Amino acid sequence: MPDPEARRWVGKRYKRKEDLRLLIGEGKFVDDIQLPKMKHAAIIRSPYPHALIKNIDTTQAEKLPGVRGILTGQDVKEMSKPFPCGVPIPPKYYSCAVDKVRYVGEPVAVVVADSRYIAEDALDLIQVDYEPLPVVMDIEEAAEPDAPVLHDNIGSNIYSHRLMQYGEPAKAFEEADLLVKGKFLFPKYGSTPIETYAVVASYNPVNQEFVIYNNYQGPFVNHSLVALALGIPENKMRWIVPTDIGGGFGTKTGVFPYIALIALASKKTGMTVKWIEDRREHLLASATGTDRVTYMEAAVKRDGTILALKDKAMDNTGGYIRAPEPGCAYRSTGNHTGAYQIRHLDREVMVVGTNKCLTSPNRGYTCQELYFSVERLVDMVAAQLGMDPAEIRFKNFIQPDQFPYTTATGGIYDAGNYQKAFQKALDIVDYPKWRQEQEKARQQGRYIGIGIATIVDPSVTNIAYVTTALTPEQRAKGHPKSGSGESMTIKMDPLGQVHVIACTNPQGQGHETVISQIVADELGIDPDGITVSNVVDTHDRVYTITTGSYSSRFASVGTNALVNATRKLKDKLFKIAAHLLEVSPDELVLENQKFHVKDQPEKSIAVRHVAGTAHWHQTALPEGMDVGLFASSLITMPTSKPPDELDRVDSSNTYGFCCEVIVVEIDPETCEIKFHKWASMHDSGTVLNPMILEGQVMGSITHGLGGALYEEFAYDENGQCLTASFQDYLCPTSMEVPDIDIGHVETPSPFTALGSKGAGEASCESVPVAVANAIADALAPLGVVINELPLTPSKIWHLIKEAKAKQA
Amino acid sequence: MAQRQRINLKVNGVEYEGEVEPRKLLVDFLREDLELLGTHVGCEHGVCGACTILLNGKAVRSCLMLAVQADGAELTTIEGLAQGAQLHPIQEAFHEHHGLQCGFCTPGMLLTSHEFLQENPSPTREEAKKAISGVLCRCTGYKQVIDSVMAAAETMKNE
Known part of the structure; x- marks a missing residue:
């Protein structure tokens, strides 16, 4: 890994190149x-x-x-x-x-x-x-044998069904001091790009x-x-x-x-x-995320150690199922146990069909569904043990010296320091102070709650994961799949100017900008002069079957391919320069756009002369070398392998950490939610551009907030969609987004060239459950059970009313 | 085919005279007849704000108006904000503060901000937040958009 001190552009707040067309109405969209x-x-x-x-x-x-x-x-x-x-x-x-x-x-x-x-x-x-x-709209009813059947060739509404065991869950459940369980309902929502x-x-x-x-x-x-x-x-x-x-967001x-x-x-x-x-x-x-019903149970020791999980998750891909589904049920396999050292797991997954709109990945691709159960359950465990919800998380975290850490389900977590990041978030919020405030507020009949979620955010999907939908025996008969490849090409013109050809077709993530920053550092040049072309053209571009911008893959495999291609080009430049100066490449130093012999600055050749020679004087090149200056890299992540016979798979190839600590107050009259304090802490390895990262995190938080409080594709019992306009399907506007303290811990990934990894989906996964945990905490004295989203004021009002009636 | 109606209007300082079907939406007229593709359609029911333009200096949703209703008006679209290579201070501020990601809602954000800053040159952050609340953005989470509007106000005040 290059010395971070030597980085002039990576990590800097470098303004976006994309803006210069988008701001003047010169973007190129399909409708144009x-x-x-x-x-x-x-x-x-x-x-x-x-x-x-x-x-x-x-x-x-x-x-x-x-x-x-x-x-x-x-x-x-x-x-x-x-x-x-x-x-x-x-x-x-x-x-x-x-x-x-x-x-x-x-x-x-x-x-x-x-x-x-x-x-x-x-x-x-x-x-x-x-x-x-006859219609079927409910997930659990759809799986019943007497439900109306959508597809005669299948004979039931169950598209996919698997039982999987990791470790020794039965034994762990016997050894437990306490079992805690819950049923969790996650709504059907989506990111509705503009x-x-x-x-x-x-x-x-x-x-x-x-x-x-x-x-x-x-x-x-x-x-x-x-x-x-x-x-x-x-x-x-x-x-x-x-x-x-x-905008795309997986949709x-x-x-x-x-x-x-x-x-x-x-x-x-x-x-x-x-x-x-x-x-x-x-x-x-079009496409929405899946709604999910989860039954989850934890086996716990009295000291708060979570030994095992047992769960049944039922997803709903609607009237049909289409790729990458049934990925909804299998995509988070490697990170199923989140940030914790849980070694035993008993999983049942089912993907069913109902008469609803079809699904696609939705920013966070079912990690929000997963963590809604896991992180709600962790809070419920803490409540039953009388432990603080922060303390139980510290108790179960993977330790910093355990990385790379292989999870029970086969995920290989590259790097992290969960304790450090979480503590930083608690400090920003001043957690002990708010616990005291909460105590005082409760005495006054006010509802203040603190919500926590600590999650692991997978990036760079390994296409192998989807084959876990088949049993090991079925897989052995089929065509194996694996990989998470990306492609990048770089070229230098006869005057030494650089152009990068990418095929990641982002939807606002600023790849042209970050590519320029990375190449500028690698070649010691100014990023302003670098041009980037980033479109998909299946005839003209070189790409891999996994190429694209989804699963936050650019910062991991995209940068790996880019750095690799750039270093190939640089290596070629060194070889040509050495040949022209009649020395060996390792005797050369590249400085200020010139190659010179070590300790002999006068014996030098400018980069643009090397570039000129490569193009204009082809026979002057070392024997056997390709002419021109052009390098490509098509690479995958090394851990992107097929599932093993025990269904363990590194379903994504890098894993960031994210936590939210949120203080809310619920108005007892209107049930409106006020955010007093919110810290969102992230570890996505090396930060490539803090300005772009802040935008990604804010966008991600806002999608999470929409899922927590506002958004749901609602249907009536006859199967009519009730949310077919933006007047009914409520996306957060600027008025709904509170002030948020965003922070970062940088633990570089050993699996990527620059130590960076995906960041733009993390808070989508943590915010829905963190907000739910905050509301549950606020209403804990009433004994309210929070197990579904979105938590609209009317839903909260009914929950409070029911709880009060029960108490009376 | 419905009878076409003659209209005259000025868009980004350029006079235009032509015939349109009475039912044609203003946004479709701008995009299809005038080839001003910078104005984007996000919802066609007046909620998302992406298609916002200025009509006689006022921000309007061009998906909620018919082209014939703009007869005799002066319009500004996203293409009319910059002066040649010189970005408008609001565009500069969005560039400086990362007030856009995919750029699809951006024309609506910029023109909404333009009207707002004409009316309120020294806004508070809360006022700026409210001003852009009629434009939906699914990328930014709005923080950097508000940063941009506040920065633009500062620059424009000093000009």
């Missing part, structure tokens, strides 16, 4: 793409949550002037295949409903017309006859190639899966993602059915077709 002869699509969607499609009559719509063609489910069935999915029996999930609809908002047909206005006019002229079927889904597709019937612009968060595995669904080789489908995506990492659907609409109509999802479509039918 105008192609010749481009037409516009609108989608007719199911008003029923579960129904047979008896007939679709498009006659009147076809006659409307300006309509160029209509694609129905029948066309989709004939022209494509269902998307593959890593469960034993996948449902037949096409990009459009074929003979049955399974959630409100499911696409039923696509109209292509000269304008979006005309396309939407035509939707009103399409007559669809439905025969409604830019919705967007696709522009064209098809050439002669060479049978598709060109598809979209705003997916990578090529990732989705490029392969869409090609399989379209029944074409991957190289016949060129994907292009422009420089800018208007744009699930299988993106509209890429296939609009491609088929283009193929059928012979037109280039643009489709921009509207907000109602997004909230009804």
Whole structure:
């Protein structure tokens, strides 16, 4: 690792390069793409949550002037295949409903017309006859044998089901002094990026190639899966993602059915077709995080040591299941026991289907669901033992000298000092003072509560994790998967200027900026002069099957690939300079844009002359060396291996730490929540750019806050979505976000070139439960049970009312 | 096809005369007819604020207006804030204080802030927070947006 003292740019508050186009309205988003002869699509969607499609009559719509063609489910069935999915029996999930609809908002047909206005006019002229079927909306009811079945080919609503044991949980439960258990309900919510889904597709019937612009968060595995669904080789489908995506947060990492659907609409109509999802479509039918029911029990010693956990978690991927699901249930395998030394675990996981909208990862990808149970339960254990909730966490933390630490489930935690970070957060809040304040407040009938969550934030998903959905025996028969690779390319022009070619297509994370900072340090140059191109083009870019911006992977594997590529280029420069100066490379020093021989500053050559030679005087290069100055690195993380026969897997390859300490007060009249104090402490290794990091953490906290207090995709018992506008689906505005003290502890990761790792998802995982713990703590004297989110004022009001009635 | 209606308006200082369908949204007119792609559509029901522009100096949501309603008006969109290579102080402040991430809501944030700072050149932090509360941002958590608005106020006061 380079000496941190030698870093001039990494770790600095360097302003973003991306801003200089976005601030003047010159960003390039998919909706900004105008192609010749481009037409516009609108989608007719199911008003029923579960129904047979008896007939679709498009006659009147076809006659409307300006309509160029209509694609129905029948066309989709004939022209494509269902998307593959890593469960034993996948449902037949096409990009459009074929003979049955399974959630409100499911696409039923696509109209292509000269304008979006005309396309939407035509939707009103399409007559669809439905025969409604019984619905199932509840997770646990969906798993019952008598529930209405969504997919006949599966025969039940259970998409995935596994039992897994780690260590000796039965023995640990026998040895326990105390068992504490709870049932926890996590809501269905999402990150609702302000830019919705967007696709522009064209098809050439002669060479049978598709060109598809979209705003997916990578090529990732989705490029392969869409090609399989379209029944074409991957190289016949060129994907292009422009420089800018208007927010993603995982919402744009699930299988993106509209890429296939609009491609088929283009193929059928012979037109280039643009489709921009509207907000109602997004909230009804795009993708949300999974809702989850968890039963969790802890086996505990009297001194507070948590010996084992036993849990059953049931996820809900809605009307179908699509990749990367069933990842919801398996993605956090390696960090299932959080920040604690818990060696025994008995897990049951189940992924079911209901008549709700489908899922995708949602910033934090089910770690918020996991920690909502674990961290609520830890507080419940502390309460039963009469221990302070901070003390029980110190008691069970992994110790600083235990890293790298292998968890019971196979996660390899790279680095951390949980005690130090947590203590810092407690100090900022002045924890003992607030415990005293709480005591006083209680005597006055006021509800003050302190909420804590201490969690481990996984970054850099290892694609192997999803194969834990299969038993070891099933895995042995299938195709193994592993890896978390990324790609970076760097080149130097004849005047010595540097350009980096990346394919991480971020959604606001500032990769162009941070790439420039890192390369500037590695080559000793000014970051202002470095240019970066970061788009996806599956024909023109070199990338890996895991490439993209999801699972906070840039700071770990992205920087590894970048540093590796840059050092390859630097090595080549040294070799050429040494050859030209007739010395060996190890005799050279690079300083101030010049190579010189050690202790002989006069014997030197400027970098730009070395660069000029590499391009203009190719025969002057060392024998056998490639001409030009260009280096690529495509690498994965070393621990990114398949699961073992005991289902242990390093499901992510670096792990940060995050804790929240939050002081709230609940107004007894209105049940409004006031935040008195909030410390959010993070250890994501080396900080690359503190300004960008602060933005990532604040954004992450705000997503967590939304999940804790406001956001939920609500449905009535008939399966109608009640939150199809931003007037009903409540995202936090600036008024809802309190002042927060954000701090960092830097424990460099030994697995990354710069010691950095992911940071932008941590607080999404910790905030929902920390807020819940604060509210539970505030209402503890009333004996209120907090086991669900979002904690709206009306929900709290009812809980208080019920508790008071019980006490009376 | 509905009958088209003639409109005249000035956008970012440039006169425009043309014909539009009466039902065409102002935002679609700006993006499609005038090719001013900097104004973004986030919700089409007037809640998210991404499509905010200035109409005769007042911040309006261009997804809630028809193009014909802007007949005779003077409009400023995101493309009209900077003077050539010289960023407006509000843009400078957003750059300096990381007031944007993905940039999709940014045009709405900037023009909302512009109207606010014209009306209230010396705001308190709480006032700035309230002023941008009608623009949804899913990236920033708003803190650095508020920092940016406060910094812009400071610069503009000294100009």
